[in-house]
Amino acid sequence: MSESSFSLISLRVQGYKILKDFALEEIGPLNVIVGPNGCGKSALWEVVTLLPDLARGPQPGFDIDFFLHQVFYPHRSTLGFSSVVHAGSGSLKMELTLQANGRAYTYTLRLAPTTMPSPECDTIEERLSTAGKNLLLYNGAREFPVPKRYRVVINDQEAEILWPHYHPLLLLNAPNDQLAQDPLFRKLREYFQSWRGFKPVFTHLLARGYQNIDSRMITPGERFPGERLDTPMGNLPQVLWCLKNQSEAELKDIEEIFLAAMGLDSDSFHLIVDEEGHQIKIWLEGVSWPYGKYWLGDWPDGWKAFLSWLVALRTAPPGGVIFLEEPENNLHPKLLAQMLEQIRIANRRGVQVFISTHSMELVNLIEPKELILMKEGRAYRVDPEKADKIKEAGILLGSAWVEGFLGHFSKPPTSTALSQ
Known part of the structure; x- marks a missing residue:
């Protein structure tokens, strides 16, 4: 595996809070997410930042499976994992498409509730595949509660790994870790560890x-x-x-x-x-x-x-993903342009940036292809041809959004069916 960075191409989520069946395709260097309160912006922030939380793992001496409980309680839910799962879903499933060196990789992770007080959830499916080939596969098969039995390809050699934890295997550097022998798995772990999410609650x-x-x-x-x-x-x-x-x-x-x-x-x-x-x-x-x-x-x-x-x-690490929640808070509008300039500089270092915002001024500064409209847990894009008509009419993108014009110019949501 060369030093080329991964980039996130698509993200699909099934069963997380309001994100019952969510898909976001064509993820670019900058992705600005707008929508009314309760549409799922914060839930998306929580999902995106779940990956680096899992990948960074617990402090030395902490129990791996108790840490799995901590990533949901209390900052994602005061009731723990069970209350982040959509009532009609029964499990949380994420599917990410990544690209590096012209090759696409798909990582799938499914977590489901357990009957134990801690951890409250368990990995019941984990898969990394490319070009129809599974490089890492766990599909729920086990002879007793632990260990779980993974099939894996390490340095082009097929192997079997027994994993005695509920925590996902790919996302954690563990003692006597066989995956760490393979440069692809090492690179993926570093990539997920480089993700960041920010909520400026302590600014004042x-x-x-x-x-x-x-x-x-x-x-x-x-x-x-x-x-x-x-x-x-x-x-x-x-x-x-x-x-x-x-x-x-x-x-x-x-x-x-x-x-x-x-x-x-x-x-x-x-x-x-x-x-x-x-x-x-x-x-x-x-x-x-x-x-x-x-x-x-x-x-x-x-x-x-x-x-x-x-x-x-x-x-932000080069090639990472960061998610900024409502960065316009406390900022004078003229500073938004300065901040956006720094985002563009980060993009040139391979950093992909997500922003959730209520700022018309910020939306005025971006391109239509960078805007994502959210409603009731679904993602919509602005149709490029109709966005051009708005521009020709002299209407700024942020103004069109605030006035409700973009609701009539959105492409239908992309397919949200996750692979079974």
């Missing part, structure tokens, strides 16, 4: 009381709180401190982009990241700054939000 609290370098508002499996930006983006100071120590050139780029977006001259103003007494201290310093040190905790929420999104995009 950033750096209130600074940030303790030893605090661990941590995502499972993380060795140091600054190695990557966590889902609520509350560890931004730790990430900036980590960049200062490990990638100062990247931190300098982030500083220059941020200052330019805020209209501050980089010759006169500077973003300072320092550590004192196990506390990370971040402030803006300027030759004519009226505040002296302008501490991060005192910044406008929009400045904090823009810096958070900037760091999320600049630190």
Whole structure:
């Protein structure tokens, strides 16, 4: 397997909350999702971020199968796995089509409830295939509760693996792991681990009381709180401190982009990241700054939000997938164009970006092929020919969406039938 990155071509979901029978085809570098409250945008965010949560796995010493319980409880459901499964489905099934080196791969994963208190769910189907050939296959066959019996092709050799866990096999680096011997499986695991999902729920609290370098508002499996930006983006100071120590050139780029977006001259103003007494201290310093040190905790929420999104995009692994939920919150509309420019730069590094939004201004800045309309758990595309007519009439895409015109110009939903 060469170093070429994977890209996500299609995503199909069956049985997750409102996403009873969902299909999204023709996934591109940028995918902007709009729709009314309750249409399934957040459910889609949860599904996309489920893959990296499973792939990163538990911290050392944690039970693998108890961790499977944790990825659903409580941040996807306060009742655990059973309440994320659509009432009419009985199981959660995901099917992803990936492409690398001109070859398509299909990964299928089905999880179903168990009768045990923990874990509440079990892998009952897992398959990786290409060109009609199964490279990894588990179809529910087992002689007793564990182990499960997988058929697998490792370095072109057929083998059988007994897997004594409920957690999916492909998504976890495990002790004495036979899959790790094969470069394709290693590359796939790295790919899913590189996915990210962000909800900026801590933006307004950033750096209130600074940030303790030893605090661990941590995502499972993380060795140091600054190695990557966590889902609520509350560890931004730790990430900036980590960049200062490990990638100062990247931190300098982030500083220059941020200052330019805020209209501050980089010759006169500077973003300072320092550590004192196990506390990370971040402030803006300027030759004519009226505040002296302008501490991060005192910044406008929009400045904090823009810096958070900037760091999320600049630190996204090349070839990864990231999902930004409502990034327009707290941002001045002019900063949306700046953020979109950074998204385009990330796209050029092979990063695929999903955005859920209610922002007409953001939709005005994108192309019709990048827009996805959601309604009642289904995805629709804008018909290109009719989108051209809207453009010829001088109507902006976001304005057409808000006024309800796009409801009359959508292609019917793509087939949502998952392979049986």
